[in-house]
Amino acid sequence: MLTRLVPHPLLSLTLVLVWLGLVNTFTLGNLILGTLFGLIIPMVTAAYWPNRPRLARPFKIIEYVLVVLWDIIVANVQVAMIILFRREPDIRSHWIPIPLDLKSAEAITVLAGTITMTPGTVSAMLAADGGAILVHCLHTDDPDSVRDEIKSRYERRLKEIFP
Amino acid sequence: MDVAAELLISVFLVISGIFGFVGSYGLVKLKNTVQRLHAPTKATTLGVGGVLLASIIFFYVDTGHVSVHELLISLFLFLTAPITANFIAKAYLARNTPQDELPPSDRDFGWSIYDDPPDGEADR
Numbered sequence: 001m002l003t004r005l006v007p008h009p010l011l012s013l014t015l016v017l018v019w020l021g022l023v024n025t026f027t028l029g030n031l032i033l034g035t036l037f038g039l040i041i042p043m044v045t046a047a048y049w050p051n052r053p054r055l056a057r058p059f060k061i062i063e064y065v066l067v068v069l070w071d072i073i074v075a076n077v078q079v080a081m082i083i084l085f086r087r088e089p090d091i092r093s094h095w096i097p098i099p100l101d102l103k104s105a106e107a108i109t110v111l112a113g114t115i116t117m118t119p120g121t122v123s124a125m126l127a128a129d130g131g132a133i134l135v136h137c138l139h140t141d142d143p144d145s146v147r148d149e150i151k152s153r154y155e156r157r158l159k160e161i162f163p
Numbered sequence: 164m165d166v167a168a169e170l171l172i173s174v175f176l177v178i179s180g181i182f183g184f185v186g187s188y189g190l191v192k193l194k195n196t197v198q199r200l201h202a203p204t205k206a207t208t209l210g211v212g213g214v215l216l217a218s219i220i221f222f223y224v225d226t227g228h229v230s231v232h233e234l235l236i237s238l239f240l241f242l243t244a245p246i247t248a249n250f251i252a253k254a255y256l257a258r259n260t261p262q263d264e265l266p267p268s269d270r271d272f273g274w275s276i277y278d279d280p281p282d283g284e285a286d287r
Contacts, residue, residue: 018235018238020231021231021232021234021235022232022235024230024231024232072208072209073209076182076208076209079185079189079201079202080181080182080185083185083188083189083192083193083202084185084188088192088193088194091193091198093195093197093198095265095266096266097266097267097268097269099269099270112245112249113241113242113245113246114245115245116204116244116245116248116249117204117208117241117244117245120201122197122200122201122204122248122249122252123245123249123252124197124249124252124253124256125249125252125253125256125274125275125276126274126275127268127270127272127273127274127275127278128272128273128274128275128277128278128279128280128281129270129271129272129280129281130280131268131270131272132268132269132270134265134266134268134274136197136200136201136252138198138201
């Protein structure tokens, strides 16, 4: 009964929180309205996500978010330094293919987004079977170490979150 | 408003101004499209983030309420910015880059804009 009423608890919770954030004032009326959205929207859209991933170890998500936020700050400074102080011919960009151990589409999406937001790397596309990701690195002398860092820093954590 | 708060707000505004500027300057300085992608996707996350932090502090000091709108703005930015960058990169590659300029994918299947997905997985 409860699983039919709330087929996707995490989505419901997110909707309630986003609604409360949008109205920006916490009142009982807004909470009820938000809860209503949180119940109706997952029911109506249930057909669009037939096999959603299960999240294991929610605390790992917090750790992941903190690691990524820190990396974004570092990335901003690094990229700014490259843009400001490196002469254009000295910028050595590389295409780096990274083999993926992640299987679920959601996990790969999160990884691709993370790569784009962090140190001098942009994810460009996947292999046709989703088994590798092509990353563009703005400036590096050692493409292999960039690959290993992405695999050990982000992919390893994502594997624990999306089993 | 006391001086400490004003100082903190100013620091965040200046930081975001610097990174916003560097992001735009990167667009002018870097020479190819994929390199140019790096400048706005990164320099602007901190650029926008700085303004949002300053805004949160300002409204907290000014009205005493914590405003959540800024957090939502950054959440939506984090969801949309990588997707835009990905689309631009893919469109650029499809139009301008022959397959042999990219490293091989080291798999049975090549990169997705040149190669079809395995049977039955197209709608996964």
